[in-house]
Amino acid sequence: MSKVKIKVISRNPDDYLRATKKDIHKLPRNYDPSLHPMEAPREYVRALNAVKLERVFAKPFIGNLDGHRDGVSSMAKHPSRLAVLASGAFDGEIRLWDLAVRKCTRNFVAHEGWVRAICYTPNGDTFTSVGDDKTIKTWKSEIQLSDDEEPVNTLLSMSVVSGVTHHRSKPIFATCGEHCQLWENTRNEPIKVFKWGVDSLHHVAFNQVETNLLASCASDRSIILYDCRESGPLRKVVLELRSNALSWNPMEAFIFTVANEDYNLYTFDVRKLKYPVNIHMDHTSAVIDVDYSPTGREFVAGSYDKTVRIFESLKGHSRDVYHTKRMQRLTCVKWSLDNKYILSGSDEMNIRLWKAKASEKLGVLKPRERTALNYADALKDKFANHPQIRRIARHRHVPKHVYNSQKELKTIKEKAKRKEANRRAHSKPGAVPHVPERRKHVVKEDE
């Protein structure tokens, strides 16, 4: 019997218990799947909990900036400082804000009538504002002397100016109004004027990647593209209704999105303007403003239906909708340059600060917290298409007027669809062709 070798499990408790109370507990792991049964249903339950918690923690509203004595008409982000925001109001007042402390740092009356648009220069030292009084004024961002409160430069335009945008690197800026005009900072006359037989343009935006390209929205329902090196405009695309605002994708130079009066947003590819790349639906009233996130993956849109919606740039429907009881019709929206916040200006004189991801926790995350959140995200992604999880993740409470108009729009759309299907059913095969939604909205494209 001496040859017998026997080994049995015999654990020394000291190896498994902590030595002192200040130690952390020892947690030996064993990843053998047979010790972790029911993997799939457990993960499913975790995903369900995660998605519920996400909705529980979805509190996007951070705060508001009040001080304007009239509706906010326009906003501009500082190109390098996250906490600085300039906003103009319908009474001609411009206010500069410190977002970190949510205080107004400076305010002055800049124009008579509206402040139509504001834009910062790329270095952030000065900003330009245009107003209803046909002036283009350049202001210093920071005041050192008492002189600095006066505009650095005032340009007089021959016609009404309604938009301004600055070139990414050169000291050139463009304004729009009756025509699109290019200005150099040192000159009193525009260096170039682009005309294409339209009565007025109301929004203009320089491309920040392909820096010589700029686009504007015109009141004859068209979007016009220009190259600032050339003498004439490049192309024009006409939609069914007029576009209110335009935003270039900061990551994909050839993509831009327009906010349209027909409740939709259209994403276009510059190289192929015949029809939009994508149509983003969900708003129930005219979309007033749009702004891309710095990653180019998402954009925010503000609408006349008193809601802010966030869209993923590749998807047709919104990811999230923000609204409050007191927020009135949106006039401008901006996505902050750290991709974390959204700013919205509205008719009722307030600027609101929102989180870009509604359930995100602000502040520093501990490593365990971060891994837990990452794990929850992975689970949500894995089970995203399960009916129950999708229902919870998609459900949003919207104000009654939005809910009702959504319903109404749905019936209208269904009616049109039904009518078309009936017509198709009762006519010769091929007589009523299937036209994709994307082909329906562009009236024409000019070169």
Place this chain on the structure above:
Amino acid sequence: MKVRKEKRYYDVDEKNTQDTKSEKNDNVQIFNIKIKPGYKVKPSQSFNKNYKTNRDEIKKNKKIFRGKAPINKKKLEQYSRGEGIGKGVRHPLHAAKLKKKERKHNYAEEEAARAEILLTEETGFLDVGENRKTTAITQSIIANNVDIAAATKIFDLKLDFGSYRAKYSRNGRHLLLGGKRGHLAAFDWVTKKLHCEINVMESIHDISWLHIETMLAVAQKEWLYIYDNTGTEIHCLKNMDKILRMEFLPYHFLLAAVNEYGFMTWLDVSIGQVVGHYNNRCGRTSVMTQNPYNATICLGNSKGVVSLWSPTVKEPLAKILCHKTPLTAVAVDNRGMYMATSGVDRSMKIWDIRNLDGPLQDYRLRSAPVELEFSQKDMLAVGLGEVVEVYNDCCSKTASRPYLRHRMSKSINNFKFCPYEDVLGIGTSGGFTSIIVPGSGEPNFDALESNPFQTKKQRKEAEVKALLEKIPAELITLNPFEVTEVDVPTMQEQMEAKKKLLYLKPKKVDTTPRRKNKGKTNIARKKIIKDTTRKEFIAQAIKAQKMLDLSEKQTTPQQSFGVLDRFVSKPKSRK
């Protein structure tokens, strides 16, 4: 310092070269060749014999990083979550996405397999040398050959309140004993610390721990009672009466029970609600076990049929005729692969429970087993009257003799392997016996799953976590991975969805399945045979005709009339 810096690993050590010099002829010239790492010299380019020796030394001195150590394929398979989708995804974008995902899965699999190096404990074993049987090893020999701490795990409790049932808690630390004549005891069997000991003054039919060791369920003469670990009665469940057997499903928080009249009940112990209650129509049976892989309940009845049950389906999920005689015991292994059944005909069969055709193994035993039980490492304990036999590796191969045998002078009532220990606890007619079975338990526990060294605070935390992750009872299915599979809508569902779109006129499709009596009745079978012969005949005839036609066509050349060819009447081609 500079000199040291210049030295590279592929420089030949001078001392060594000098040594070789002295050994070899002086007229041989020696080249010290500097070779860039990774540069290979072709064998034909050999300059010198010494060159080779140099290279060998270089090889020795070199410490090349050859990447991570290879992993055993079997290990990888153990952690695998199934094969990937592979080809067949048409869209390149989706294919790329899936590929990316699969790469992640493979990485996780590999990491899990590599993490095995961190496991501290090793599986037990019993080595008796060649030509000797492990069956000869008795408990006293084992006790003499293991350390003192382990030897204390062999003990015997003489209790005299009828035959006892014993159950271990999920982490293997606590033991619950219930005597037929009302004796109930719960204790930490490692430290031998008693939690409570009471007599319920009624017969006890079965006992079970609930999700933590502070709560236990006892099936008494009439009703089901729940006690806490001090022996205080917390609940009396009168809607669960005359219970014969109970099983606790820890991930679902369900207490499954079957009673004398064949009613099965699933009680959600977290909210006190009965989630399933129906009669199984199998008659009175006390052969019950759970499948830990998918949390279904296996019932064996007196007709030799094993049926699998879930709380939400009132029919058995599956039925197998295992024996032609009444069943005495059923056991399912931890991974849900094998099921062992035994009947009164003294046979024991091993089944592949995921693929229910034909027993894998069919054993004849000396007597009819009263109890079967799988250990964590797939050892099978068989209770034969007063003897417990433990079989090792008896599922995939045919075991010729047991691995261990333990004889007692008391008849066995039930037994359980202690999780994470090499211990088998036997409830007998005269009390409780604990024996050591080397190599039966999983040596490395996962502390986040079940921890034998859990503190009170950890237990509380784990309870909250487990409650948050409670799996709903509807998810108990034969395949637990069903929830991750693609749900393909049926024809009927698709039709319904189309009907909902108002503008589409639905097609009339009869979705009621046709009665498929094809070939089942005698007349039909005859007709089918007739039809097939007729069809075959016709097919042959057509073939022959075709051959004839071909030869005809070839033989008659057509006369050409030029433009007027089209007015020539064509011969009618016979079909």
